[in-house]
Amino acid sequence: MDVIDQAIEDIRASGYAVVEDFLTQTQLEVATRAMAEIEANSSFGRENFGGTRTKRSSNLLGQTRGFDDIVTDDRMLRIVEGVLGPAFQISIVAMIKIFPGESPQPLHQDDGLWPAPRPHQPFVLNTMLALDEFRADNGGTNLVPGSHKSLDPVDQEAERVMVSMPRGSLLAWDGACWHGGGASIGDTERCGLNINYNVGWLRQQENQFVSIPQDVIPTLSERMQRLLGYQHHGILGLSGGQDPLEVLRGRAQGAGQDARL
Numbered sequence: 001m002d003v004i005d006q007a008i009e010d011i012r013a014s015g016y017a018v019v020e021d022f023l024t025q026t027q028l029e030v031a032t033r034a035m036a037e038i039e040a041n042s043s044f045g046r047e048n049f050g051g052t053r054t055k056r057s058s059n060l061l062g063q064t065r066g067f068d069d070i071v072t073d074d075r076m077l078r079i080v081e082g083v084l085g086p087a088f089q090i091s092i093v094a095m096i097k098i099f100p101g102e103s104p105q106p107l108h109q110d111d112g113l114w115p116a117p118r119p120h121q122p123f124v125l126n127t128m129l130a131l132d133e134f135r136a137d138n139g140g141t142n143l144v145p146g147s148h149k150s151l152d153p154v155d156q157e158a159e160r161v162m163v164s165m166p167r168g169s170l171l172a173w174d175g176a177c178w179h180g181g182g183a184s185i186g187d188t189e190r191c192g193l194n195i196n197y198n199v200g201w202l203r204q205q206e207n208q209f210v211s212i213p214q215d216v217i218p219t220l221s222e223r224m225q226r227l228l229g230y231q232h233h234g235i236l237g238l239s240g241g242q243d244p245l246e247v248l249r250g251r252a253q254g255a256g257q258d259a260r261l
């Protein structure tokens with residue numbers, strides 16, 4: 001069993017998995033540069049859930065191409081498919097950078113955004129790429145092992161793991177697993193690239209059709225276009241009975257665009 005199959009098994013059994021050395025050196029360097037620009041335009045949050053010593057920025061795919069290679073990475077998509085099945089898409093891509101002085105975020109489930117009774121099949125798979133080392137004292141994500149199977153809310157004081165992982169690692173968890181950003185009691189920051197996927201028949205958390213400028217869509221790889229939601233599952237998502245990507249390609253040709261569409 002390779003590390004990816006192991007991660008899929010761990011997520012199914014415990015709700016989460018860590019894969020060290022996940023990012024290639026190039027992915028790490030490109031993402032770090034892109035994130036520095038994103039961070040320069042972001043500021044601290046103003047409410048407790050998101051954190052007042054945490055900088056966040058969402059719609060990263062509308063801001064930079066620096067994360068495309070990670071979002072579409074074969075190993076990443078193998079994990080997503082292993083948990084969600086073959087039909088999935090990007091839900092949201094965000095920066096979460098926790099600074100010294102942050103208090104622990106309340107434990108929560110990210111799939112609670114969709115009002116579905118439990119138990120249900122996994123429909124959200126979340127990931128956090130460590131662009132800095134994550135530790136128990138600098139905001140490393142807290143997770144309650146096995147809580148993705150819990151039908152009731154977990155105690156906010158529940159025993160948890162505080163993820164420690166070197167820069168370049170991947171943390172992936174079932175959206176049903178109770179978790180939260182950790183407290184930062186040391187003197188170092190922790191920047192995470194947060195890429196969440198959900199099943200293709202669910203509404204995306206972030207509206208990718210509006211978030212990515214329309215003139216950018218034709219320049220993206222077909223894999224990225226499909227992950228953004230230009231895909232269909234059976235008859236779900238067709239446009240006039242046609243594959244949405246074919247519709248876009250037809251439009252682009254009509255407009256004389258020289259692009260991949």
Ligand SMILES: O=C(O)CCC(=O)C(=O)O
Pocket residue numbers: 050096105128139140141142179180181182192
């Ligand atoms: O930053 C983290 O480690 C987790 C953050 C999180 O769960 C959230 O903001 O919903």
